[in-house]
Amino acid sequence: MGKIYQAKMSRRDSIKRLGSMTAVIMVGGVSVACDTAKPEAPRSASIPSTGHWPGIELEPITGPTYGTDPIVSAPTAPWPLTLSEEQKDQVALLSDLICPADQRGLSASAVGVPDVIDEWVSAPYASQRRDREQIVNGLQWLNDEARLRFGSHFIGLTEERHAAIVDDIAYRSQYEVAQFALPARFFSRFRRLVFGAYFSSPEGIEDIGYIGNFPIIGDYPGPTSEAMEHIRQVASAQGLPPITEYVNQ
Amino acid sequence: MQFAADKQLPELGESLEKKMASFDGFEYEVIIVGSGAGGGMAAYVLAAAGVKVLMLEAGRDYDPTKETPMFHQNHEAPLRGTSTSEKNFGYYDATVDGGWQVPGEPYSEAPDSRFMWWRARMLGGRTNHWGRLVPRFTAADFKPFSTDGVGTDWPVDYEEIAPWYDKCESLIGVCGDNPGLDDTPSSSEGVLLPPPKPRVMELLLKSACESLGIAAVPMRRAILTEPKDDRQACFWATPCGRGCSVGAAFQTTTSVIPWARKTGNLKIVTNAMVREVHLDDARKASGVTFTNRLNRKNVRVNADHIILAASACETARLLLNSKTEAFPNGLANSSGQVGRNLMDSLGAGVSGHIPALRDRPKYNEDGHTGNHLYIPWWDREGQKSGKLNFSRGYHFEVGAWFSPPGMGIAGAVDGYGKQAKDEIRSNYGTNIGLSLRGEMLVSDDCYCEIDDKTVDQWGIPVLKFHWKWSEQELNQVSHGLKWGRKIIEAMGGVVNNPNRTPEEAIEAGGQIIHEVGTTRMGADPSNSVCNKWGQTWDVENLYVMDGGVFVSNPHKNCTITILTLAMRNATRLAEQLTARMEH
Numbered sequence: 001m002g003k004i005y006q007a008k009m010s011r012r013d014s015i016k017r018l019g020s021m022t023a024v025i026m027v028g029g030v031s032v033a034c035d036t037a038k039p040e041a042p043r044s045a046s047i048p049s050t051g052h053w054p055g056i057e058l059e060p061i062t063g064p065t066y067g068t069d070p071i072v073s074a075p076t077a078p079w080p081l082t083l084s085e086e087q088k089d090q091v092a093l094l095s096d097l098i099c100p101a102d103q104r105g106l107s108a109s110a111v112g113v114p115d116v117i118d119e120w121v122s123a124p125y126a127s128q129r130r131d132r133e134q135i136v137n138g139l140q141w142l143n144d145e146a147r148l149r150f151g152s153h154f155i156g157l158t159e160e161r162h163a164a165i166v167d168d169i170a171y172r173s174q175y176e177v178a179q180f181a182l183p184a185r186f187f188s189r190f191r192r193l194v195f196g197a198y199f200s201s202p203e204g205i206e207d208i209g210y211i212g213n214f215p216i217i218g219d220y221p222g223p224t225s226e227a228m229e230h231i232r233q234v235a236s237a238q239g240l241p242p243i244t245e246y247v248n249q
Numbered sequence: 250m251q252f253a254a255d256k257q258l259p260e261l262g263e264s265l266e267k268k269m270a271s272f273d274g275f276e277y278e279v280i281i282v283g284s285g286a287g288g289g290m291a292a293y294v295l296a297a298a299g300v301k302v303l304m305l306e307a308g309r310d311y312d313p314t315k316e317t318p319m320f321h322q323n324h325e326a327p328l329r330g331t332s333t334s335e336k337n338f339g340y341y342d343a344t345v346d347g348g349w350q351v352p353g354e355p356y357s358e359a360p361d362s363r364f365m366w367w368r369a370r371m372l373g374g375r376t377n378h379w380g381r382l383v384p385r386f387t388a389a390d391f392k393p394f395s396t397d398g399v400g401t402d403w404p405v406d407y408e409e410i411a412p413w414y415d416k417c418e419s420l421i422g423v424c425g426d427n428p429g430l431d432d433t434p435s436s437s438e439g440v441l442l443p444p445p446k447p448r449v450m451e452l453l454l455k456s457a458c459e460s461l462g463i464a465a466v467p468m469r470r471a472i473l474t475e476p477k478d479d480r481q482a483c484f485w486a487t488p489c490g491r492g493c494s495v496g497a498a499f500q501t502t503t504s505v506i507p508w509a510r511k512t513g514n515l516k517i518v519t520n521a522m523v524r525e526v527h528l529d530d531a532r533k534a535s536g537v538t539f540t541n542r543l544n545r546k547n548v549r550v551n552a553d554h555i556i557l558a559a560s561a562c563e564t565a566r567l568l569l570n571s572k573t574e575a576f577p578n579g580l581a582n583s584s585g586q587v588g589r590n591l592m593d594s595l596g597a598g599v600s601g602h603i604p605a606l607r608d609r610p611k612y613n614e615d616g617h618t619g620n621h622l623y624i625p626w627w628d629r630e631g632q633k634s635g636k637l638n639f640s641r642g643y644h645f646e647v648g649a650w651f652s653p654p655g656m657g658i659a660g661a662v663d664g665y666g667k668q669a670k671d672e673i674r675s676n677y678g679t680n681i682g683l684s685l686r687g688e689m690l691v692s693d694d695c696y697c698e699i700d701d702k703t704v705d706q707w708g709i710p711v712l713k714f715h716w717k718w719s720e721q722e723l724n725q726v727s728h729g730l731k732w733g734r735k736i737i738e739a740m741g742g743v744v745n746n747p748n749r750t751p752e753e754a755i756e757a758g759g760q761i762i763h764e765v766g767t768t769r770m771g772a773d774p775s776n777s778v779c780n781k782w783g784q785t786w787d788v789e790n791l792y793v794m795d796g797g798v799f800v801s802n803p804h805k806n807c808t809i810t811i812l813t814l815a816m817r818n819a820t821r822l823a824e825q826l827t828a829r830m831e832h
Contacts, residue, residue: 066336100666119328207674
């Protein structure tokens with residue numbers, strides 16, 4: 001893993017922002033007002049009493065793009081990457097919390113997911129620019145939350161403390177909890193990117209079991225006998241007419 | 250039909266009254282504007298018959314045999330191949346310099362109108378990426394007014410067109426079969442190539458449909474399942490929308506255009522954006538002016554015959570922008586119908602997933618990368634007896650297979666860690682999407698006209714679109730949503746967004762990319778632009794051979810009928826011209 005995260009904002013600046021900012025950010029294309037100064041009832045002793053969201057406003061990325069006629073046989077992403085080393089370390093850590101190595105496949109960072117996310121959030125297209133806003137703020141929120149709860153930036157926490165924070169934002173039900181509404185939306189978006197990048201990697205394709213993208217001479221082979229047997233059972237359990245191969249009527 | 254590809258041209262002697270037009274040293278008789286389905290087919294028919302053709306294409310030259318990276322995977326592309334504002338259907342989609350917007354060539358929408366216009370700026374146009382779904386129109390489709398008193402009849406009937414469907418399907422190569430339903434007219438014996446075996450979810454769908462009393466049958470697609478002429482058979486991999494470098498998926502750039510070029514009778518000028526059709530004093534078209542997109546210079550070229558096949562809306566735009574004293578409202582527009590009667594297919598989707606298919610056995614489901622089965626319209630009887638509150642049909646296309654993983658694969662997974670990762674693995678291949686494609690009624694509310702306030706980067710006035718769905722369309726989508734849910738539930742599935750309303754589900758006008766009708770044919774010059782041969786009523790040597798000539802827009806995807814009409818109408822023109830040459 002890379003370097004230890006160094007916050008760009010000092011802790012004092014960060015907390016000051018938390019105390020006084022009303023930010024308007026885009027969430028899933030919808031403008032959401034977030035009054036960060038408004039106090040809310042504490043959920044438990046260990047959770048800060050105030051919902052917060054960094055509200056970092058980023059200079060929009062304006063180019064270069066790959067254009068409307070790229071040479072698709074030699075693909076390149078011409079835009080510069082924008083995540084700092086620290087942000088990338090944090091992306092790597094969070095990606096691996098979301099998509100850890102297990103007996104069936106590698107971890108997200110082992111297949112280069114942080115690089116894909118860097119390319120993604122650095123891209124000069126509207127959808128990716130919205131993601132960048134959400135993700136850069138989300139990463140900062142994790143640091144702010146980590147400091148408020150545990151006095152350290154996110155990457156420096158123990159596994160248990162990572163989980164303590166992530167458990168609060170990893171489920172869509174948390175959209176309904178005021179202080180986690182924005183972080184939970186960030187997490188959903190980030191999770192989607194992580195798993196998308198993982199399972200579309202060569203290793204991820206093998207993990208998920210996609211079979212194809214190679215030429216077959218002759219007729220399309222169709223389902224295997226195992227797949228046919230399985231679908232017959234499914235149809236039968238559903239009370240449907242028996243599965244037959246299509247026969248020209 | 251005889252394609253006289255190897256026939257020697259007669260000497261051009263004194264019997265021809267005037268010298269042929271020429272461009273860049275090439276003498277020709279016919280100009281074709283556009284190189285997509287209509288233009289490509291017309292060029293082939295004419296060139297094969299010995300007629301010299303100059304084709305003008307607004308976009309750049311394009312060769313799928315060299316430019317299409319068939320086996321690239323998402324991870325080789327920027328952003329994992331995801332759609333962007335520059336590549337609207339993903340990085341590898343074949344479309345060049347186009348999509349919902351063409352740089353420097355805007356269009357506008359009237360207030361409260363939503364219309365999306367897909368264009369390509371490349372040789373072969375949209376045939377390079379189309380879905381290759383090729384269902385035939387039925388006898389009733391050609392005679393909607395006679396069938397139920399709604400809409401307008403075509404000036405041709407199915408009996409007249411059926412042999413041309415056969416010829417066209419035989420030429421381009423179509424896989425499928427003849428299930429004999431009233432929505433699926435049969436091709437003659439020996440015309441169709443065998444369809445591929447269905448995938449297991451399509452078999453489950455078929456079984457579920459049977460339980461509901463409806464049918465799922467092989468989708469006809471313009472895909473070679475056996476080798477044909479100089480094209481290879483489908484090798485059962487890679488999305489057709491990228492273009493097909495082996496020619497198995499039909500596009501004009503691997504078939505009719507290279508074949509026409511081989512005759513020596515076709516010259517193609519690319520980057521030629523036609524801006525105006527000229528009229529001579531005798532109310533005949535004399536030629537066109539195009540802007541060379543590379544140097545911005547305007548070039549005038551003349552011809553004895555002009556075929557417009559620039560796409561329904563571009564052709565209408567060109568006519569409306571070609572104003573003269575004789576035609577102050579646009580060329581060939583004495584009826585006032587140019588730009589009117591614009592239709593698209595209705596689009597709406599129903600999706601879900603089938604829990605019983607979690608962790609189902611893996612196998613190669615690429616197939617021809619489109620749906621192997623589909624659900625044709627099943628309830629014309631219900632409409633005849635007045636049981637339904639809409640008068641036109643729809644079909645369902647099916648998406649349900651182990652597709653190559655992309656950025657959307659996480660779906661609705663919640664949480665994180667191994668549990669979430671396992672959830673995605675288990676759910677892979679359980680999703681089903683049914684895409685409704687329906688017929689809208691022709692409407693006074695849907696048309697395009699010239700926006701007199703906006704020009705494109707070539708100084709050509711742009712189109713403004715007017716669009717409004719009627720109750721008929723919303724009722725049809727309502728029916729489709731209900732049935733789509735029923736079908737997915739019959740498969741044991743869970744429907745996504747089960748409470749979505751028709752207003753939420755219906756896609757924008759133009760979004761299905763089946764726009765037709767803007768220069769419709771008819772039997773009466775007062776309410777149509779072309780006669781049944783695609784010849785404009787007002788200007789005898791001016792023809793339209795794109796989807797503009799459609800009188801209605803049956804829910805069957807339009808391209809096979811564009812190709813078929815272009816083949817038929819260009820054959821008639823070729824016969825007239827070669828008869829004159831031989832005279």
